[in-house]
Each structure stands twice: as C-alpha cells, then as structure tokens.
Amino acid sequence: MSTATEPPSRRSRADRARQVADVLRQQTLAGAFAGTLPPEHQLAAEFDVSRNTVRAALALLKDEGLIDRAPRVGTQVSGRKFDHGIDTLLGLKETLREHGEVRNEVRAALHLVPPPAVARRLELDRGEPAVYIERLRYLGDLPLSLDLTYLVPDLGEELLRRDLAGNDVFALIEEVSGRPLGSAELAIESVNADAHTAAALQAPEGAALLLLERLTTLDDGRPVDLEYVRMRGDRITMRGNLFRTNQPWELT
Amino acid sequence: MSTATEPPSRRSRADRARQVADVLRQQTLAGAFAGTLPPEHQLAAEFDVSRNTVRAALALLKDEGLIDRAPRVGTQVSGRKFDHGIDTLLGLKETLREHGEVRNEVRAALHLVPPPAVARRLELDRGEPAVYIERLRYLGDLPLSLDLTYLVPDLGEELLRRDLAGNDVFALIEEVSGRPLGSAELAIESVNADAHTAAALQAPEGAALLLLERLTTLDDGRPVDLEYVRMRGDRITMRGNLFRTNQPWELT
Numbered sequence: 001m002s003t004a005t006e007p008p009s010r011r012s013r014a015d016r017a018r019q020v021a022d023v024l025r026q027q028t029l030a031g032a033f034a035g036t037l038p039p040e041h042q043l044a045a046e047f048d049v050s051r052n053t054v055r056a057a058l059a060l061l062k063d064e065g066l067i068d069r070a071p072r073v074g075t076q077v078s079g080r081k082f083d084h085g086i087d088t089l090l091g092l093k094e095t096l097r098e099h100g101e102v103r104n105e106v107r108a109a110l111h112l113v114p115p116p117a118v119a120r121r122l123e124l125d126r127g128e129p130a131v132y133i134e135r136l137r138y139l140g141d142l143p144l145s146l147d148l149t150y151l152v153p154d155l156g157e158e159l160l161r162r163d164l165a166g167n168d169v170f171a172l173i174e175e176v177s178g179r180p181l182g183s184a185e186l187a188i189e190s191v192n193a194d195a196h197t198a199a200a201l202q203a204p205e206g207a208a209l210l211l212l213e214r215l216t217t218l219d220d221g222r223p224v225d226l227e228y229v230r231m232r233g234d235r236i237t238m239r240g241n242l243f244r245t246n247q248p249w250e251l252t
Numbered sequence: 253m254s255t256a257t258e259p260p261s262r263r264s265r266a267d268r269a270r271q272v273a274d275v276l277r278q279q280t281l282a283g284a285f286a287g288t289l290p291p292e293h294q295l296a297a298e299f300d301v302s303r304n305t306v307r308a309a310l311a312l313l314k315d316e317g318l319i320d321r322a323p324r325v326g327t328q329v330s331g332r333k334f335d336h337g338i339d340t341l342l343g344l345k346e347t348l349r350e351h352g353e354v355r356n357e358v359r360a361a362l363h364l365v366p367p368p369a370v371a372r373r374l375e376l377d378r379g380e381p382a383v384y385i386e387r388l389r390y391l392g393d394l395p396l397s398l399d400l401t402y403l404v405p406d407l408g409e410e411l412l413r414r415d416l417a418g419n420d421v422f423a424l425i426e427e428v429s430g431r432p433l434g435s436a437e438l439a440i441e442s443v444n445a446d447a448h449t450a451a452a453l454q455a456p457e458g459a460a461l462l463l464l465e466r467l468t469t470l471d472d473g474r475p476v477d478l479e480y481v482r483m484r485g486d487r488i489t490m491r492g493n494l495f496r497t498n499q500p501w502e503l504t
Binding site: 011012014015018019020022023026027029032046047048060063064081083086087088089107108112113115116117118132134148180181182183184185186187188189190191192194196197206207208209210213214219228231233237238239240241242243244245 | 263264266267270271272274275278279281284298299300312315316333335338339340341359360364365367368369370384386400432433434435436437438439440441442443444446447448449458459460461462465466471480483485489490491492493494495496497
C-alpha cells in the first residue's frame with residue numbers, strides 16, 4: 001500500500017473485501033489454485049489487507065458457491081465453472097466437448113401456433129405453426145441450463161424425428177437444412193431464478209441466472225431458431241473478446 | 253395450439269408461464285408496448301393459454317422489476333433496461349449517450365501495490381505500483397454499475413488528474429496515452445448482490461447482477477486497464493451478434 005488520494009482508512013472493510021474477492025474469483029476460475037486456496041495469512045500479505053478482510057472476501061465467494069470453507073481443511077475450490085463463448089456461435093455440447101457429455105432431458109417437443117411476437121421474429125405468417133422444444137441440459141449429472149426453443153416448421157418438423165436428447169439443436173439444424181448457421185442476435189441478462197426454474201436447475205430460489213435470448217439465422221440470412229436459455233450463474237461464464245472499432249465486422 | 257408430440261396438458265402452468273414470460277420480456281424490452289401491456293384476455297388469446305397462466309407470467313416479470321400491476325390501472329412497464337454492446341468496446345457514457353448523462357461517484361482513487369494476480373495481468377513487475385479507481389456510475393439518479401479499476405502506473409497517474417466524475421475511463425486512457433484502445437478480454441457472469449453492493453446500487457440484497465471482468469489493451473497490445481464491473485441486472489442487457497465461424501476475427 002502507499003500514498004493515497006484519499007486515505008485508505010476511509011474505505012470500509014466491505015469495500016476492501018469486494019476488491020479482494022474479485023481478484024480471487026478470477027484466479028479461482030482461471031485454475032490458479034489446485035483445489036485449495038492459500039491460507040488466510042498468505043492472502044492477507046498478497047493483498048495487503050487484514051485477515052478479517054480476507055475472511056470477508058472468502059465469505060463472498062462462498063456465498064457464490066465457488067468455494068467451501070471448513071476448520072482444519074482450509075478453503076477448497078468447490079464449484080466448477082465452464083466458459084461459454086461470445087465470439088462464435090456454438091452449441092453447449094460443442095462448447096463443453098472436452099469437459100464431458102452433454103445430455104438433454106426433453107421436457108416438451110410439440111407443434112404450436114407461436115404468439116405473434118415469435119412469429120414475426122421467425123418471419124412466419126400469422127397462424128403458421130412452429131415447433132417448440134424445451135430441454136433441461138446436463139453436463140453429466142449437473143443441470144446447467146433450461147432451454148426454450150422455437151423453430152420454423154420445415155426444419156422443426158425434421159428435428160422432432162432426430163435424437164434431441166443427444167445433440168445440440170444447432171448441429172441438428174445444420175444436418176437437416178444442409179446449410180451452415182450464419183449468425184445470431186444475442187441478448188444476455190442476469191435474472192433471479194423463480195421457484196420453478198430453480199427447482200429444475202437444482203439451484204436455490206433466487207439464484208442468479210444468465211438469461212440468453214438468441215435468434216439464429218442460416219448462412220442465407222433466414223431466421224430459423226429463437227431460443228430462451230437460462231444458465232446457472234454459478235456454473236457458466238460467458239467469455240470473449242471485444243474490439244474498439246467495428247473493423248472486424250465491417251470486413252465480413 | 254394443436255397436435256403435440258406429448259400432450260400439452262402434461263406441461264405445468266409454471267412451465268407455460270415461463271414460456272409466455274420470456275416472449276413478453278423480449279417484447280417489453282424492445283418497446284413493443286407503449287407503457288401499458290395489453291389486457292389479460294388479449295394476452296391469453298395471443299399466447300393460447302388461460303388467464304391464470306398469463307397472470308403467472310406477469311408475476312414473473314413483476315418479480316424481475318420489469319412491470320408493475322395495479323387494479324384498474326392494468327400492467328405498466330416500470331423498469332427501463334439499457335443495452336450494452338458486446339460487439340464493440342465502449343464505455344458506459346458512450347453507450348448511453350442518447351439516454352442521458354452518465355456521472356460517476358468516485359469512491360476511491362489511490363495508488364497501491366496490486367496483488368500479484370493483478371500485476372501479472374497488467375504485465376507489471378512484482379511490487380510495482382498501480383492506480384486503483386472505484387466508481388459508482390449513475391444514469392441521472394439511477395445507479396447502474398459499480399466499477400473497480402486497476403490501471404498501469406504511467407497512465408493511471410495521469411488519469412488521477414483528470415475529471416473522473418464526468419468521463420469514461422476508456423476515453424481518458426485514449427486521451428492521456430494518445431493511442432486508441434485495441435481490444436479487451438471479457439468475462440460475463442451472473443451473481444447475486446451481497447448486502448453491501450446491493451446498498452450501493454440501491455438494489456435488493458441478492459438481486460441478480462451482471463459481473464464483468466474486462467482486461468483492456470491499447471492498440472499496440474499493451475494491457476493497461478483491468479476492471480471488475482457489477483451492473484444491475486434489472487437495468488442492463490448485454491447485446492450483440494455472434495457468427496458461426498471465426499472468420500471475422502481471422503481477418504483482423
């Protein structure tokens with residue numbers, strides 16, 4: 001520590017704990033600790049804070065489900081988080097290939113006349129049917145996301161005959177359409193899990209979720225797939241690169 | 253509604269309510285309703301569900317802080333959400349220019365020896381000082397985000413002399429370095445607000461937040477700015493486009 005524009009003493013322990021927690025979170029997610037975090041006194045020295053501040057920081061990470069603490073055992077990394085890219089358009093199974101098998105519990109797979117707002121986004125005529133698929137997606141035994149999917153009727157009809165439990169919808173769309181996906185419009189929100197969603201995802205009610213809305217088009221620009229995806233915030237990190245200019249996109 | 257691979261009757265009201273809520277959320281955010289949502293019976297017809305299901309869907313959106321409901325007045329859009337891009341690297345003030353003035357309450361602006369994990373990411377020598385800035389960022393009177401910022405010493409030193417309350421750190425970095433920013437590594441997580449953060453952001457304890465970790469480099473590739481940003485989930489949506497291939501990035 002050192003010279004300060006305002007005295008460090010004016011900063012509350014909670015402020016300093018948050019500051020420590022953010023760096024420890026990033027280190028934990030990056031795999032800097034082999035299962036066990038360094039002891040409190042070492043963290044206190046590294047961050048130039050008191051042990052009480054370290055304890056407050058660790059309490060924040062424990063509340064996030066990232067670490068566990070126990071007397072004698074110390075501080076253990078408890079929660080694994082997985083990276084999901086925001087640079088490229090990949091399904092969950094493709095994304096987590098190296099971590100294990102993604103399987104889908106198909107909760108619904110049916111025809112419906114979509115509400116007008118969905119029909120417009122999929123460029124369907126009013127009253128034209130669509131296919132609706134709802135899946136709870138697991139990595140091994142861990143529920144990661146609950147996905148609500150509206151598909152255009154021609155492709156959706158074909159998808160209903162495929163193995164929805166074992167494949168990404170993206171892969172199946174490319175298979176049945178014979179075309180690659182093009183791009184997607186993505187919105188990412190953070191919402192608290194309602195009781196029913198929390199139960200499905202085996203998370204506490206109110207748990208912070210990543211809520212994605214994603215409209216995906218084929219490479220010919222046709223919108224085919226509108227999804228609402230709820231991911232457990234304690235298990236998924238969205239990760240990618242941003243550029244200051246639009247240059248990369250202007251080149252496409 | 254219509255033919256179904258599994259009978260729609262097997263789907264619980266909660267499942268159907270979530271399905272309706274997701275589409276209504278997107279319509280609300282897109283400004284489809286001029287302040288007031290359509291009456292229940294109209295929504296029930298559009299979504300082909302019962303009025304009880306519509307009520308359950310609206311209850312979910314009310315819990316998210318997006319709408320208010322009152323007898324006779326009906327269902328009002330209550331919460332404004334603002335889009336923050338994940339396509340390009342922009343500061344909050346630049347992003348929200350058309351919505352109003354972003355002002356920053358500077359909670360800390362000081363020199364410190366950063367913890368080793370921060371020093372490594374900013375490519376500083378161990379023991380080399382950095383500048384730490386903490387800001388609570390408002391759009392008008394609405395607190396939107398709490399930002400913790402570590403800056404390399406040469407640029408950080410200059411920034412401490414600038415108007416941190418009225419400018420984006422990004423703009424100030426470009427001003428004092430004389431170079432444009434290049435790119436940033438971004439991680440987006442969803443976390444529940446701890447009590448202290450919730451108080452600062454004037455949000456309920458446990459409220460879902462977007463937590464961004466962002467390491468920004470100048471156009472010469474030098475990392476200069478490591479930030480931890482907590483945004484109110486009920487006020488910010490991250491939005492952008494994804495492409496199926498890496499092609500756009502390979503061209504840069």
